[in-house]
């Protein structure tokens with residue numbers, strides 16, 4: 001009955017039920033030690049692998065959390081979803097589709113081969129190629145004003161002023177040769193809005209922005225709410241941009257595992273290599289999680305399991 005009510009009213013089940021299911025999800029997967037913490041960015045390797053935070057934000061502004069939901073970590077690839085939304089707002093549906101794309105690559109998130117196989121198309125804004133291409137379209141001449149646009153946009157999604165983790169930024173800047181290669185290759189195909197080196201710098205900063213599981217829940221709930229942040233009431237992007245973004249996430253938010261993810265969880269989601277994950281229930285809210293151990297595709301193990309459990313228990317699978 002609760003699930004039927006949730007579907008028909010477009011809201012989440014009552015507060016007590018949400019609270020107890022979040023606690024149950026935390027308890028269920030808190031002992032799961034499968035997966036490995038990412039180490040290809042040296043500063044991420046030191047994360048405490050046992051941290052586990054869950055947070056759920058509703059479009060009505062209610063936020064519920066369990067475990068380490070206030071611990072900060074770098075947003076990494078999850079920034080791609082929100083920067084895509086900011087750029088889609090600027091360029092519009094058709095231009096984004098033509099210049100960035102929305103198709104799954106079927107290949108890992110940092111694949112160079114995918115660009116070559118697709119004649120220079122960045123493919124979609126959730127893999128590094130398309131995300132770096134999206135960042136290249138940030139408005140403003142110099143690096144600082146382009147960065148300001150992105151940091152301000154991400155902060156408006158979160159409903160608070162986000163800041164960069166300098167250690168992660170420095171560490172990633174010193175080890176991002178692959179992203180610089182991807183940017184150079186895309187630029188050579190002409191699919192770029194700015195010079196490749198400064199674009200990778202802005203992209204690396206955006207990946208190094210600190211968030212918590214609660215922030216991710218609120219950011220996701222803003223996409224669920226047609227672009228209105230449920231905490232601040234601010235309209236961050238248009239409802240049509242949210243639709244575009246959620247479609248892109250459904251296709252590619254978990255890279256080459258996006259089909260499995262959609263099959264099991266039935267909602268758009270986005271993962272990041274530091275262990276964050278956001279899952280969006282259109283019209284209802286979003287789940288944010290943090291747990292640093294990852295599967296081989298770079299997706300948080302506990303985060304995926306908790307999302308699977310909660311999707312079922314809260315009746316959120318869209319299909």
Ligand code: DON
Pocket residue numbers: 076077078109110128172179204207271272273274297298299
């Ligand atoms: O560009 C990179 O490789 C990282 N800043 C982000 C990659 C990432 O988060 C992939 N996630 N699962």
